[in-house]
Amino acid sequence: MQINPYLFILPRTPGQIVWDYKNHKQFELNLEYSTRLAQLINNPKLYDDSNRVDTQLLNSGILTHSIQDTIEWGWDELSKIFHIGTKNIPCEHVPQNIHEWSKHYLDHCTEVLAAPAPGTRLTELIALPKPSCLPQGSLANVLIGRKTCRTFTDAAVSLEDLGTLLYLSLGYLHERENDVDDCLVEGLDARRSSPSGGGLNACEGFLHVQNVSGLEPGFYAYHPVDHALSFVNPALDSPLGQLLCGQHFINNLPVGLFITSRFDKLWWKYEHSRAYRMAFVEAGHISQTFQLVATALGLNTWLTGALADDQVEALLGLEDSAEQPLFFVGCGKSDGQVMCEELKALLSSQELAQ
Structure with missing residues (x-):
């Protein structure tokens, strides 16, 4: 026993x-x-x-x-308890298609909105000047243009655009090779566009490719040192939504990025539980950078933290590993709709019935 x-x-x-x-x-x-x-x-x-x-x-x-068997983790039990305890969202039934998801999501929203929302903070306000006129092509315009979409077309993403996305999100920027402090030890001198706790670059990226020109569908690992991909696993037999807790509106997303964290890197430098927080902060930085680059390239984006963790880990080759998936972000051509057609139709039918 x-x-x-x-x-x-x-x-x-x-x-x-x-x-x-x-x-x-x-x-x-x-x-x-x-x-x-x-x-x-x-x-x-x-x-x-x-x-x-x-x-x-x-x-x-x-x-x-x-x-x-227990997961390879390192010494830090507190973060291990939190990480494993928040994996594999418990639910009675994972939606099997977009219609099931739409009904489940609408029922959930109706239940939540039946209770009063938390109140806003009451305090004395100091008015700020209105934002100045933004120049065409500026970062501010990209920030304003970025939005989460839930309908994507079958149009392919080009390999060139994908390379740009990965280089500017996860790549080690050659343009910054001379921008290194002399006090940094070898191995901690790589520079990405996003900040990283302790310069560790503990986050990595795995692609889910469904429609990228010049790439077979499947799962790929990105290698920032070489700015290259390696094949990990063939394409899914089941729809992408099954990996993302039944969010089937995203089934035709041409390309997505699973952002992982190398916890062994974090524990190597920072032997305390707070380092675990930095994994999520770094993943958030990279997610936002990915979305901004995609927006600048004329692509729309979608993101989620709802993963079927065990299935994702198996497909990425990370079972019982100190590297774990934290987040997913994807992009492609879209009509810009923030709500899928099936959910719109369900809402319309409920309004007509009232």
Whole structure:
């Protein structure tokens, strides 16, 4: 008998909370169960099939018959608990097509909006000057032009545009090779367009290619040192939306980028849990840079943090790895609609029925 390795225990007088953070299950144990669990943690061989408490601990998943493989992570348990505990969003049913997704999403929004929204902060306001006139082609115009779209055409993205996107988002910029502080050690002197905690460049990128001129559909890893791709896995048999928690409106997105983080790089330099925050900050920087470059190239963008983590990790070759996917951003040609046609039709039918 073994103890589930994905547990943490919180004291909550008069008992304790045991959280199976991998499987999103929570249990409240009284003194009898807490005492027995402590005994079994000290010596799992004490497990007794005839003991009612022991069998209930086994049936709940707190105990397990087999040794479970644990993810390669490093020393930092606090960030590991948070990361694994927020993977694989628990849901009763993943939408299998765009119509199911539209109904599920609309029902969710209706439920949320039935409750009052959090209030705004009340404070004395100081008026600011209106923004000055923005020059054509400026960064400000790209910022204003960027928006999240949910309808994409079947038009291909060119390999040239893809190369520009990757170089300016994740590439090590040759234009900045001389812009390096003399005090930096070798290996920490690469410069991207986005800032990175400690200069580690801990984020990496994996492409999901569906329609890029000159590239076979499939999954590719981007190598910033060489500004090159390597093939990882063939294209999906199932639609892209299945990897993104049923968001099937995105099934024909021509190209997308899974942004991952090398946690082993973070722990190598920063041996404390706060380094984990920097992984998400860096992923956010890269996501925004990708979207701005795509917008400047005349492409529309979409992004999500809703991933079927286990499936994505398997397709990217990152199972039980210290490198983990955090975010997804994609681009392509679009009519600019922020709402898919199926959701619009559902809204219209509900309005007509009222």
